[in-house]
Amino acid sequence: MQLEHYPHHPWKIIEEGWLAENVESSESIFSLGNGAMGQRANFEEDYSGATFQGSYVGGVYYPDKTKVGWWKNGYPEYFAKVLNAPNWIGIHITIEGENFDLAKAKEIKNYCRELDMQTGLYSRDFTAVLDNGLEITVNSKRFLSLVRPELGVIDYSIKANKDIQIGIIPYLDAVISNQDSNWDDQFWAVDQAWAKGNQAYIEAHTLKTNFSVGTFMEATVWDNNQAIATQKTTTEDKKVSVSFDYQLTAGNTLRIAKLGGYISSRNHPKEALEQQALKVLSEAKKHSFDALYQEQKAAWKEVWKSGDIAIEGDVKAQQAIRFNIFQLNQTYTGEDAGLNIGPKGFTGEKYGGSTYWDTEAYCIPFYMATKNQKVARNLLTYRYLQLDRAIENAEKLGFKKGAALYPMVTMNGEECHNEWEITFEEIHRNSAIAFAIFNYTRYTGDHSYIPEMGLEVLIGIARFWAQRASYSSVKQQYVILGVTGPNEYENNVNNNWYTNYSAQWCLNYTAKIIEELCDNSPEEAARIEAKTAFETTELEQWKKTAALMYLPEDKNLNVVLQQDGFLDKEMIKVADLDPKERPINQHWSWDRILRSPYIKQADVLQGMYFFEDQFEEDTLRRNFDFYEPFTVHESSLSPCVHSILAAKLGKQDQAYAFYLRTARLDLDDYNAEVEEGLHITSMAGTWMSIVEGFAGMRVKENMLSFRPALPKAWEKIAFKINFRNRIYTISIGQGEFQCQVEGEEETTLQLNGNKQVFKQEIRLDL
Ligand code: BGC
Numbered sequence: 001m002q003l004e005h006y007p008h009h010p011w012k013i014i015e016e017g018w019l020a021e022n023v024e025s026s027e028s029i030f031s032l033g034n035g036a037m038g039q040r041a042n043f044e045e046d047y048s049g050a051t052f053q054g055s056y057v058g059g060v061y062y063p064d065k066t067k068v069g070w071w072k073n074g075y076p077e078y079f080a081k082v083l084n085a086p087n088w089i090g091i092h093i094t095i096e097g098e099n100f101d102l103a104k105a106k107e108i109k110n111y112c113r114e115l116d117m118q119t120g121l122y123s124r125d126f127t128a129v130l131d132n133g134l135e136i137t138v139n140s141k142r143f144l145s146l147v148r149p150e151l152g153v154i155d156y157s158i159k160a161n162k163d164i165q166i167g168i169i170p171y172l173d174a175v176i177s178n179q180d181s182n183w184d185d186q187f188w189a190v191d192q193a194w195a196k197g198n199q200a201y202i203e204a205h206t207l208k209t210n211f212s213v214g215t216f217m218e219a220t221v222w223d224n225n226q227a228i229a230t231q232k233t234t235t236e237d238k239k240v241s242v243s244f245d246y247q248l249t250a251g252n253t254l255r256i257a258k259l260g261g262y263i264s265s266r267n268h269p270k271e272a273l274e275q276q277a278l279k280v281l282s283e284a285k286k287h288s289f290d291a292l293y294q295e296q297k298a299a300w301k302e303v304w305k306s307g308d309i310a311i312e313g314d315v316k317a318q319q320a321i322r323f324n325i326f327q328l329n330q331t332y333t334g335e336d337a338g339l340n341i342g343p344k345g346f347t348g349e350k351y352g353g354s355t356y357w358d359t360e361a362y363c364i365p366f367y368m369a370t371k372n373q374k375v376a377r378n379l380l381t382y383r384y385l386q387l388d389r390a391i392e393n394a395e396k397l398g399f400k401k402g403a404a405l406y407p408m409v410t411m412n413g414e415e416c417h418n419e420w421e422i423t424f425e426e427i428h429r430n431s432a433i434a435f436a437i438f439n440y441t442r443y444t445g446d447h448s449y450i451p452e453m454g455l456e457v458l459i460g461i462a463r464f465w466a467q468r469a470s471y472s473s474v475k476q477q478y479v480i481l482g483v484t485g486p487n488e489y490e491n492n493v494n495n496n497w498y499t500n501y502s503a504q505w506c507l508n509y510t511a512k513i514i515e516e517l518c519d520n521s522p523e524e525a526a527r528i529e530a531k532t533a534f535e536t537t538e539l540e541q542w543k544k545t546a547a548l549m550y551l552p553e554d555k556n557l558n559v560v561l562q563q564d565g566f567l568d569k570e571m572i573k574v575a576d577l578d579p580k581e582r583p584i585n586q587h588w589s590w591d592r593i594l595r596s597p598y599i600k601q602a603d604v605l606q607g608m609y610f611f612e613d614q615f616e617e618d619t620l621r622r623n624f625d626f627y628e629p630f631t632v633h634e635s636s637l638s639p640c641v642h643s644i645l646a647a648k649l650g651k652q653d654q655a656y657a658f659y660l661r662t663a664r665l666d667l668d669d670y671n672a673e674v675e676e677g678l679h680i681t682s683m684a685g686t687w688m689s690i691v692e693g694f695a696g697m698r699v700k701e702n703m704l705s706f707r708p709a710l711p712k713a714w715e716k717i718a719f720k721i722n723f724r725n726r727i728y729t730i731s732i733g734q735g736e737f738q739c740q741v742e743g744e745e746e747t748t749l750q751l752n753g754n755k756q757v758f759k760q761e762i763r764l765d766l
Helices: 020-029 270-284 289-307 315-331 358-370 373-385 387-396 429-444 449-468 497-520 522-532 536-547 590-595 604-610 617-630 638-648 652-663 680-694
Strands: 012-016 037-039 055-065 078-084 091-095 107-116 121-129 135-144 151-160 164-173 188-196 199-206 212-223 226-228 232-235 239-248 254-264 309-312 470-472 477-479 698-700 703-706 716-723 726-733 736-741 746-751 754-759 761-765
Touching: 012 020, 012 315, 037 135, 055 199, 055 254, 091 151, 135 289, 151 164, 151 239, 151 270, 151 289, 164 199, 164 212, 164 254, 188 232, 188 239, 199 239, 199 270, 212 239, 212 270, 254 270, 289 315, 289 716, 309 315, 309 680, 315 358, 315 652, 315 680, 358 373, 358 429, 358 680, 358 716, 373 387, 373 429, 373 449, 387 449, 429 449, 429 497, 449 497, 449 522, 449 536, 497 522, 497 536, 497 604, 604 617, 604 638, 617 638, 638 652, 638 680, 652 680, 680 716, 703 726, 726 746, 736 746, 754 761
Parallel strands: 703 746
Antiparallel strands: 012 107, 037 055, 055 078, 091 164, 107 121, 121 135, 135 151, 151 254, 164 239, 188 199, 199 212, 212 226, 212 254, 232 239, 309 716, 470 477, 698 703, 716 726, 726 736, 736 761, 746 754
């Protein structure tokens, strides 16, 4: 897709002009979701050009049998994938008996797509000129309801410049597959399919996992407000439709309202699905499209009320951050601890809709600060509910006694990844899960999560690290051998600093939590110790392993070492590479990448970001200045961490450049792959780049602390933060800081290291 394809607008994403080669990219960009289901921006009418069909139901997956060239013991048997679900949006249209298909139109005029992020409405307008000279004008609008999570709504209008015979055939279609299927398996088996009157229903279950999903619809058609009756219904094995045949007068508007969506056995008993679908329809059809849209608008207004970031003076940046916030809210709403945030959300198949360490490392801060704290707690609970599986996963690899290794990729807690260097070696993911517990507790002040759930998780993780570290008699220290750090451009390295440091931190943190709990709530401590068969000797072992953890460093350069032997590489900086060879992952052999010093994403710097209180600013500066020049940022997760650290180090121009790269990654398609779906998890990193980066927000001594440094291009930013159940409205200009807090209570915050005490509102010069 061409860069800067979508014009800058503070609240909208707009595509003007028809470009067939952009259809798949825009299908990603204009995707809709409501936390429970998602839909790529596929056309309602048929389209025979290149398209990537995608309809997804949260948490409904299929275990696709693993496909690898050479099997290794410990590989998971399957890769769980969120499935392409039966299509509910389709409206087959015939004009004078011919199929209406934009790929076959002679010309497409006034083509425009629009996504209104303020209200969650997606619309599309165009006039298609057909071979016979007929001009067909379409306006379609749709949204996935935030208020009724099982419902989607379409309002499709069509008119012609001459009298025409038109067929309108709204349908449901279960003839679907995943593009990324390993063995071309059938994922769904249809149990029933019917069409009656203007309604239709398909109930299908997923093979192997046995989720049942009812896909439903109801269609109503009007000619200039005059309702038209259905002529016939068609029921095939996997496709059902209702049809309206009509003589449409030139200039009249035929309007089709299609209500549809999914009911899943994750939320209802299987035998009640059909009844539930009919209930959703009968409730929805009491309201007009406009009334349902008013509900939608009000729900999005609430989302923006606590989650918006307003940027004055830079529309490009403004549009980008709103796009990121909008997509995060479409992906995860936080009511269901069984759901999580896939790196592509509901916008594509890559990464299988599964959960990665991205959630803990990148997403939790966003949900913690912009939502009720239950939302972040649900994200933590997701891992707690999967603890037994993490223990089984570690057992499969030879670990014992309740050691837990959380999966790199998972849907139900079992590992799904099957590249040995990641599955077995990218074990740092365990630390992010422990860090998230610490981060949640620090931010929310909710100390109940740890005794209720968190400590069991921490014990499992600490046991893993204690067993995974081995004692080197040469070094007389503990080492962690054969790992892959966050930088996946190095595999099977020894003593990745980030892994060792974070393992040491997990061991110390867990030991501290246990000791505190024993002092403060001995009964709770005894209950958890009994449940986890914890022995005091473990505590001693953890402390000893942590104290003797080997952390590689280079005394001459005065930096920590990404891993043993890092400096033996040919240290040519990224800036000196031939730009034609970038991105290196598309131009170089894997072996050349592995031997090179190039860093895919923050690795050492990820550690200095997480554990920043442990490092002096000078240490951070030296390590940033050393590692960033070797970083190729070929993971979408990379620029945001670098932006935050650059802002902290006063490198404003660099911070801003990284910000634009993370924020507009999809809108401007920097990685030339947006057609595969959006980078949802990195979008949370974009939010962090503003709040933690430019506003410099942290939690210190149980209060919010700010160290603002806005990019020169920005006049002002304003955002809201839910901190400990109070809403803070922060506004930062080039020379001014302002904070309003609801309620009468006194508030203390820190600005540039100084404590400020106030009620309701404070304004300070910067
Ligand atoms: C990154 C991982 C990340 C995954 C999913 C990879 O490219 O290197 O850190 O977990 O993408 O976003």
